[in-house]
Amino acid sequence: MTITVIGVGLIGGSMAISLKENGFAKTIIGVDKKTENLDKALRRRIIDEAMSLEQAIAVSDIIILAIPVNAMLQVLPIILDKVDRQIVLDVGSTKVQLAHAAEKHPNRGRYVATHPMAGTEFSGPEAAIPNLFDHKCTVICDAEKSDKDALAKTIALYESLPMNIVEMDSIQHDVHTAYISHISHISSFALALTVLEKERNENRIFELASGGFGSTVRLAKSSPDMWTPIFQQNRDNVLDVLDEHINSLAQFRTLLIKNDFERIYQLIEEANSISKILK
Amino acid sequence: MTITVIGVGLIGGSMAISLKENGFAKTIIGVDKKTENLDKALRRRIIDEAMSLEQAIAVSDIIILAIPVNAMLQVLPIILDKVDRQIVLDVGSTKVQLAHAAEKHPNRGRYVATHPMAGTEFSGPEAAIPNLFDHKCTVICDAEKSDKDALAKTIALYESLPMNIVEMDSIQHDVHTAYISHISHISSFALALTVLEKERNENRIFELASGGFGSTVRLAKSSPDMWTPIFQQNRDNVLDVLDEHINSLAQFRTLLIKNDFERIYQLIEEANSISKILK
Numbered sequence: 423m424t425i426t427v428i429g430v431g432l433i434g435g436s437m438a439i440s441l442k443e444n445g446f447a448k449t450i451i452g453v454d455k456k457t458e459n460l461d462k463a464l465r466r467r468i469i470d471e472a473m474s475l476e477q478a479i480a481v482s483d484i485i486i487l488a489i490p491v492n493a494m495l496q497v498l499p500i501i502l503d504k505v506d507r508q509i510v511l512d513v514g515s516t517k518v519q520l521a522h523a524a525e526k527h528p529n530r531g532r533y534v535a536t537h538p539m540a541g542t543e544f545s546g547p548e549a550a551i552p553n554l555f556d557h558k559c560t561v562i563c564d565a566e567k568s569d570k571d572a573l574a575k576t577i578a579l580y581e582s583l584p585m586n587i588v589e590m591d592s593i594q595h596d597v598h599t600a601y602i603s604h605i606s607h608i609s610s611f612a613l614a615l616t617v618l619e620k621e622r623n624e625n626r627i628f629e630l631a632s633g634g635f636g637s638t639v640r641l642a643k644s645s646p647d648m649w650t651p652i653f654q655q656n657r658d659n660v661l662d663v664l665d666e667h668i669n670s671l672a673q674f675r676t677l678l679i680k681n682d683f684e685r686i687y688q689l690i691e692e693a694n695s696i697s698k699i700l701k
Numbered sequence: 702m703t704i705t706v707i708g709v710g711l712i713g714g715s716m717a718i719s720l721k722e723n724g725f726a727k728t729i730i731g732v733d734k735k736t737e738n739l740d741k742a743l744r745r746r747i748i749d750e751a752m753s754l755e756q757a758i759a760v761s762d763i764i765i766l767a768i769p770v771n772a773m774l775q776v777l778p779i780i781l782d783k784v785d786r787q788i789v790l791d792v793g794s795t796k797v798q799l800a801h802a803a804e805k806h807p808n809r810g811r812y813v814a815t816h817p818m819a820g821t822e823f824s825g826p827e828a829a830i831p832n833l834f835d836h837k838c839t840v841i842c843d844a845e846k847s848d849k850d851a852l853a854k855t856i857a858l859y860e861s862l863p864m865n866i867v868e869m870d871s872i873q874h875d876v877h878t879a880y881i882s883h884i885s886h887i888s889s890f891a892l893a894l895t896v897l898e899k900e901r902n903e904n905r906i907f908e909l910a911s912g913g914f915g916s917t918v919r920l921a922k923s924s925p926d927m928w929t930p931i932f933q934q935n936r937d938n939v940l941d942v943l944d945e946h947i948n949s950l951a952q953f954r955t956l957l958i959k960n961d962f963e964r965i966y967q968l969i970e971e972a973n974s975i976s977k978i979l980k
Contacts, residue, residue, distance in 0.1 A: 539909050559909055588909065601896050602909050606917040609888055612949040614972040616942065617880050619949075621978075630818050630838055630867065630881050636979050637916045638885040643976040646969035654962050661957050663895065668950050670891040670898075671943065678940050683933050690925035693893040697922040699900075700915050 426451040426478040426485045428497065430463040432541060433513050434488030435550025437583075438468045443552060446582040451478045462547040479504045484579065487512040492651035495523050502529040509572040511536050511579075515599060515648075516655040517563045517592035531569035534576040537561040537595065538585060539603070543643040555583040563592045600659035605667055607641050607649055608660065614642035705730040705757040705764045707776065709742040711820060712792050713767030714829025716862075717747045722831060725861040730757045741826040758783045763858065766791040771930035774802050781808040788851040790815050790858075794878060794927075795934040796842045796871035810848035813855040816840040816874065817864060818882070822922040834862040842871045879938035884946055886920050886928055887939070893921035 425447040427434040434452075441447040452469030454460050460472040475497075479485060485501060487494055491514040498520060501510050511534045514520060524533050540558040542549060560580045565573055580587055590598070617639070653660055677686050704726040706713040720726040731748030733739050739751040754776075758764060764780060766773055770793040777799060780789050790813040793799060803812050819837040821828060839859045844852055859866055869877070896918070932939055956965050 541913060561909065598909055601899050602914045605895070606892065606913050608950065608953050609892055610917060611969055611972040612946060612953060613885065613888055614975040615968065616884070616946045616949045618971070618975060619945070620880050620942075630840065630877055634820060634885050634920050635881045637919055638889060639975055639979060640916055641913050642972045643979075644969070644973075646966045646973070649969055650962050650966045653957065653965060654960075657957055657960070661954065663899075664950065664954050664957070666898070667891060667895045668947060668954065670895045671887065671947050671950070674887050674891060675940065675943050675947065678932065678936055678943070681933075681936070683929050686932060687925045687929045689894065690890055690923070690928055692897070693890040693921040694923075694925070696893040696897060696918055700918060700922075 423447050423483045424449045424451065424481055426453055426473075426482040427469065428453045428475065428478075428485065428487050428501075429489035429493075430454050430459050430469060430547050430550070431488065432545050432549040432554075433538070434486060435463060435468045435547045436540075436552070436554040437486060437488065437513070437538075438463075439550055439552050440555060440583050441579070442470075444582050446579060451482060453478050459547050463550075466547060466550070468547060468550055475501070476504065479508065482508055484508065484575065485510045487514075490648050490651050491516050491520065491655055494520055498523055498533070499527060502527045502533060505529055505532050508532060509534065509575055511576050513538055515603065515652045517595045519655045521564055521592040525567075530567055532572055534565075534568045534572050535563040535592065536576060536580070537563070537599070538580065538583075543640050545645040545648060555580075555585050558585055560585045560587050561595055562587060562589050563595050565589050596656050597659050600656055600663045604652060604656055604660050605663045607644060608653070608664060609667065610639055610641035610644075614639050702726050702762045703728045703730065703760055705732060705752075705761040706748065707732045707754065707757075707764065707766050707780075708768035709733050709738050709748060709826050709829070710767065711824050711828040711833075712817070713765060714742060714745075714747045714826045715819075715831070715833040716765060716767065716792070716817075717742075718829055718831050719834060719862050720858070721749075723861050725858060730761060732757050738826050742829075745826060745829070747826060747829055754780070755783065758787065761787055763787065763854065764789045766793075769927050769930050770795050770799065770934055773799055777802055777812070778806060781806045781812060784808055784811050787811060788813065788854055790855050792817055794882065794931045796874045798934045800843055800871040804846075809846055811851055813844075813847045813851050814842040814871065815855060815859070816842070816878070817859065817862075822919050824924040824927060834859075834864050837864055839864045839866050840874055841866060841868050842874050844868050875935050876938050879935055879942045883931060883935060883939050884942045886923055887932070887943060888946065889918055889920035889923075893918050 427438045430452045438450045442450050450469045452460050452463050452472050453475050463469045494514050538560040540555045706717045709731045717729045721729050729748045731739050731742050731751050732754050742748045773793050803809050817839040819834045
């Protein structure tokens with residue numbers, strides 16, 4: 423099987439590595455608007471060949487779209503114009519707007535909307551790593567709108583990584599990811615800004631930064647090119663969750679002001695129940 | 702050297718393991734108000750012997766106080782009443798109130814206020830692990846108030862782990878830890894509560910929880926027995942930082958409402974500079 427990865431960054435590059443390694447792909451073709459990314463990907467042997475979008479589509483069985491979600495809105499229809507037997511899948515973090523962009527296309531059936539839920543705070547081909555997806559979860563959205571063969575091959579691709587597959591519609595997907603991914607990123611960015619602001623005056627503060635701080639602020643290293651369009655496309659859901667999160671922090675604030683440490687104890691106990699869910 | 706650890710949990714237990722392993726301690730004595738903790742610590746060979754507080758103080762060279770910070774306020778003066786040549790050090794996450802509790806004691810010189818900046822979200826003797834402190838940072842507070850020999854031996858103890866040592870006064874310490882530790886915990890607890898609330902209605906949400914969510918919410922597993930008294934003792938600083946953090950989130954909220962994604966892009970770029978500081 424010949425697979426094209428459009429966007430050889432963290433996600434596209436990591437998929438390329440795993441799909442080649444496990445034998446699902448015989449050849450991996452890279453397409454990227456930055457030639458330096460293609461050079462790096464070739465040198466790291468993440469891809470076998472670099473091609474133009476048009477050339478790559480012509481010779482591929484599967485095309486994986488792994489670019490920022492704003493660029494996907496432009497590129498997906500262009501790819502669908504050019505495919506017949508090929509399968510196109512995207513790996514974006516938001517789904518509703520992309521679903522609209524593909525909805526009326528005569529080749530809609532060749533497209534499968536997917537979101538492998540894995541990542542790190544790094545980006546670019548240098549961030550691509552083996553085993554990024556191991557036993558994590560991939561969401562497939564609006565599966566009924568994809569041709570049966572396209573869906574089956576996409577499932578086989580993700581199962582080869584190996585990943586678990588969950589199906590839901592785009593609307594559900596965008597609500598859920600606001601809760602379990604997008605808000606974590608906003609919270610990290612905001613926390614980093616809070617502490618960086620303080621650090622202008624107190625430069626000793628970071629000598630002390632230990633494990634706890636590092637893990638909550640890790641995501642604040644994430645790329646603005648990737649995350650700004652995610653927040654843009656999922657604005658309404660992100661705003662809802664952000665309001666709830668600010669309310670939840672305001673509740674701690676009120677209890678601190680009232681010196682109600684009994685209730686704070688109870689809230690921490692409630693929060694602890696997250697450990698039943700997150701191992 | 703005979704070292705007593707009062708409170709054989711995550712921090713006390715981990716120190717016991719490392720100090721025995723590196724030869725700094727010949728014998729480790731455990732004191733804990735929960736007999737089951739002492740039993741576990743003995744079975745895991747974290748401690749050599751279990752004793753009452755009084756017996757333990759009499760035979761020890763160094764006494765490490767590793768209990769929740771509210772209990773420390775009670776126990777530290779009792780220990781200071783009983784020591785002469787021994788050194789007492791605490792490993793608590795807040796320092797100002799404890800400094801007040803010790804200030805006027807005739808044996809104040811035997812006490813060294815320390816805070817090894819290391820931990821995990823787990824607690825109890827079962828959470829004690831080797832190498833928890835490796836190359837992390839310990840703060841020593843108000844060092845000038847400790848006897849020279851007590852300070853020197855405490856520094857030697859932490860250097861044996863091995864840890865880096867930073868000195869500052871209690872007031873500075875409590876401001877800094879509000880920024881780089883306490884706020885991360887409140888943020889995690891609040892985020893867990895936000896998502897758990899949603900999950901009552903949407904039970905599929907956690908199938909998707911991936912790496913990013915796990916790392917920001919990890920701290921929400923932390924013990925209320927440990928953290929409630931920390932927030933209580935450092936209430937004023939925590940409130941200040943919490944206000945700043947809520948403002949910082951409110952800024953994202955306003956920009957989302959205004960659809961000002963250019964400014965959001967810039968804020969994420971600013972937040973990214975945390976990576977210069979956190980490796």
